[in-house]
Amino acid sequence: MIKDFKRRSIQLLLPLFTLAAFVGCNKDISLSLDSSRDETIGLVPIDTVSAKVSTYQLDDIPTSSTGTMLVGKNSNAVTGSMKSTAYMRLGVGTISNASIPDDATLDSVTLVLTPNKYSYGDTTKVQKISVHRVTEEITQTQIDLTKPVDERPVFVTSAAIFSKQKFAYENTPLAELSFKPRIQSADSLFFRFNSTISNELFTMIKNNDNRIQNSTSFQEYFKGLALVPDNGNTALIGFKDTVFLQVHYSFLNNEGTKSVGKQYFSIDNKAYQYNQIETDRSATKFAPMSLKNPQIASQQTDGNVFLEGSTGVVAKIEFPTLLELVNNPSIAVNKAELVIEVPNGASSIFDQPQSLVLMIASPNGNPINMLLTPYATDSRSVQAATLVRGNDFGSNGTYTFNLIEYLTKIKTTAYNNTSLYLSLPTSGLFSTGNRLILAKDNENDPKIKLNILYTKFQ
Secondary structure, X not given: OHHHHHHHHEEXXXXXXXXXXXXXXXXXXXXXXXXXXXXXXXXXXXXXXXXXXXXXXXXXXXXXXXXXXXXEEEEEOOXXXXXXXXXXXXXXXXXXXXOOOOOOEEEEEEEXXXXXXXXXXXXXXXXXXXXXXXOOOOOOEOOOOOOOHHHOOOOOOOOEOEOOOOOOEOOOOOEEEEEOOOOOXXXXXXXXXXXXXXXXXXXXXXXXXXXXXXXXHHXXXXXXXXXXXXXXXXXXXXXXXXXXXXXXXXXXXXXXXXXXXXXXXXXXXXXXXXXXEEEEXXXXXXXXXXXXXXXXXXXXXXXXXXXXXXXXXXXXXEOXXXXXXXXXXXXXXXXXXXXXXXXXXXXXXXXXXXEEEEEEEOOOOOEEXXXXXXXXXXXXXXXXXXXXXXXXXXXXEEEEEEOHHHHHHOOOOOOOOOEEEEEOOXXXXXXXXXXXXXXXXXXXXXXXXXXXXXXXXX
């Protein structure tokens, strides 16, 4: 009897239900049955399903305490330019314990930066960086953890300095350097400070000035440094956050021969080192996008959708009628895969991200959760889709996410009316300038599709 019931009441269908991602129009969804099906089985019509894809500007991107000082500028014709200025606060380092001979004379004051082998852009051209004295106290933004979850980003859990924050600095640089990056050799860069500030610092050290007795006193006098890229730069360069402002001097030792000495200032608290980001999209289709107007549909940008590190740009994906499908009592979803296509990376000088993540956004646009590995018990098990590169024949690369648990949760109040943000992993989102423009189909729509395998009951 049980076997008869199954024959009469259950159709096991293996359709591939594809939701083609697009903006501003609906596409019919074709439903195909397995070739071995019973021809007498009826087909229940499925409503037309639509999807929307947009480029979205997130707010409150924390770029402090990342371990990377990002300095430079990178541009392209589609998305415009991004520019990163690195700020830091210095402490007294070895200065407070310095003992300099009375006859010591100043040789130089030099800021030493060490590349961390990260770059993004054209490093074959000469780059220029200027070092400026900050005139405003570098401060963190405190986070109100009493706010409801849907009012604060999931990736901000403590006080931080955000990419949009800017602190005043002197117009005249203390030092500047033009160089051609040799990223892989990781040669240090040396910025020689001008004589005015060099003599001032050296005199303070020799006199054991109160302003250099501890880091707090020093920061009241010298609030920090800003590493500012030239507008003509073509690459973003990453530097380690182990920075030394070295004071070199010479003196005669007990034997009457010349000796040299060195004391240094250094970053005392890495929570006050951050990267300030500026963008210029005025000459592109993305010009209307801003913090006040964060979303721009792909139909307004010739089908282009992108995501980018440090600026906080992500791809927003919405399936407005998906809830109707998953709430259908006659359908049981067995598998759901979101496939993102990107252009074949062989034609680009930029490496594509090794992996991407999805954030779950509340109806007000705030990212409230990360998409986790399905049914993981560990809340830190963020699902990462690994890049499958296109082949030598020009096929697109792909990133594939398992959405089976998400489809179950959108039935709940907590996930009702949510959308998805395609993003770099937070490590890249906070400390790199990596950019990814999604692939487009022949109709200029982003190539994103949701494949659903399900069982249908009648």
